[in-house]
Structure formats: structure tokens, C-alpha cells
Ligand SMILES: Nc1ncnc2c1ncn2[C@@H]1O[C@H](COP(=O)(O)OP(=O)(O)OP(=O)(O)O)[C@@H](O)[C@H]1O
């Protein structure tokens with residue numbers, strides 16, 4: 347679960363509006379219910395006073411997964427059904443848009459849209475940083491990226507963690523070329539891979555791990571890459587290594603400008619967070635929000 351220390355958390359957001367199609371119509375169009383099944387469900391629904399989908403499950407006419415898929419269609423969330431594409435189950439925003447963690451991530455997204463996002467002012471690139479290892483940066487970066495793309499934003503997720511790159515595994519994409527190839531001039535932004543089934547999202551994996559991560563991230567080619575990405579995408583999220591162990595996050599934040607600072611409940615020490623805030627601020631980065639990750 348995520349817990350947000352920020353105030354004024356809004357629970358309503360733009361993506362969660364039904365399209366107006368009845369859930370029964372969607373289930374029939376998908377071939378999950380026949381018209382006579384639907385009649386039966388309507389009757390049961392009236393008897394029990396339940397929702398249509400719940401009554402259909404109670405009658406064993408559809409499964410829980412059928413209902414979730416239909417709800418995802420009703421709310422126009424891109425939603426992955428199990429398949430051979432191997433996208434990690436960690437990508438809960440894509441697999442299970444109604445999971446409580448995903449609801450909270452949408453609230454975080456709403457906060458970011460209200461408090462931070464402003465392309466006209468050049469504010470569309472956000473670094474996901476945290477002081478220590480295993481605090482959930484990659485998980486949050488990946489799921490927030492899915493969540494922004496579900497709003498119709500052209501979204502780019504960049505894996506700038508050359509120390510323990512993971513986005514290629516989460517999204518099951520090739521990483522023969524990636525950020526390291528772009529920064530060393532062996533590829534360009536076109537190697538960012540669109541993610542099958544998630545419209546609007548592209549992922550630039552870390553690529554082959556370089557021997558000189560910090561030096562590579564400090565090059566002008568990183569600034570040039572961000573400039574190109576900003577022309578092609580609405581939102582750019584960047585995953586980074588632990589800020590208290592390496593200077594990489596500081597260097598990335600210096601170029602990108604804005605940071606979402608993650609800490610992990612009962613794990614990240616307050617002093618570590620304070621030090622990270624100071625180091626990132628010294629790099630002229632703005633901490634646009636903090637997020638307490640509890641898992
Ligand atoms: N809110 C959450 N709910 C459930 N699982 C989570 C959550 N946040 C992180 N995790 C899980 O915890 C593990 C560590 O998370 P993750 O890899 O994102 O951390 P990290 O800070 O990027 O670590 P690293 O220092 O290795 O880069 C992963 O298995 C991830 O799926």
C-alpha cells in the first residue's frame with residue numbers, strides 16, 4: 347500500500363469516468379453473456395438489489411476476471427489480460443486497475459497533475475528518487491508511467507538506474523539498446539520501446555550496463571536526450587539508483603529539474619531523507635512531492 351503524506355488528496359480524477367455503456371452490454375458484446383443470461387442476471391439483480399456484475403458472478407455466468415475486464419472497458423482503462431507477453435505482475439496498474447495500490451497511485455498522479463505538471467513552463471520531466479535500496483522507486487516509476495499513459499498522456503519511462511536496472515524486466519522488453527547506447531552515441535531515442543497493450547507508453551531501458559555510469563549521465567548527451575524526449579512526449583519519468591549510495595540521481599535531477607522523493611515506511615531513516623533532500627536541492631532540483639511507500 348502507498349501512503350501519501352501530502353494533504354488535499356483527491357479521490358476523483360479524470361480517468362475514472364464510465365463511458366456510459368452498460369456493463370451488461372459490454373459483457374454481451376464480448377460474448378461472455380447471452381441475451382437470455384442477461385435477462386436472468388437482471389432478474390437476480392432486482393431480487394438481491396446488487397449490481398449487475400455482482401449478480402452475474404453470483405449466478406456463475408461470469409468470472410471475477412470477466413467483470414474486471416468489462417469494468418476496465420467501461421472506464422476506458424487499458425487493461426492487460428493474461429498472455430504470453432510476460433509483462434511483470436508488478437505492473438499492477440496495467441493488470442488490475444481497481445487494486446487499492448493503483449487507486450492510490452492515481453491519487454498521486456492527480457496530485458502531480460495539479461501541483462507539478464505544466465508543459466508550458468517546461469515541467470514534464472520527473473525523477474523518481476529515494477535514499478536507499480529496495481524502497482520501491484522502480485515499482486512506483488513503472489506503475490505511475492502506466493497510470494499517466496492511461497490518462498492519454500504520451501509517456502516515456504527512462505531507466506537511468508545503471509546500478510540495478512529493472513524496467514526491462516518489469517516490461518519484458520529487450521535491452522540490447524537503451525539509455526547507455528543513446529548516451530554513448532550508438533543509438534537514438536527511437537530505441538525506446540512502445541509497450542504492447544499499453545497505448546501511449548514507451549520505455550527506454552537502461553541498456554548494456556556501462557563501466558562509468560556517473561560519467562555517462564553527466565554528459566551533455568543526457569541533456570540532449572531529455573530535450574528530444576520533451577518534444578515527443580507529454581510526461582517523462584526517470585528511474586534512478588539509491589541517492590545516498592551514488593551521485594547518479596543527483597546528476598539526473600540536475601538535468602531534469604523535478605523530483606518525486608520516495609521513502610519506504612519503517613525502512614528509510616529520516617536523516618537519510620533529509621540528506622537526500624539537501625543533496626538534490628544542491629543540484630538545483632525541486633522536490634515536487636514526497637511519497638511514503640508502505641509495503
Ligand atoms: N507499494 C508497493 N506494493 C507492493 N510491492 C511493492 C511496492 N513498492 C515496491 N514493491 C516491491 O518491492 C520490491 C522492491 O521494489 P523496487 O525494485 O521498485 O525498489 P527500488 O527502490 O527500485 O530498488 P533498487 O534499489 O533495487 O533499485 C519489488 O519486488 C517491488 O515489486
Ligand SMILES: [Mg+2]
Nearest residue numbers: 483484507512
Ligand atoms: Mg530500482
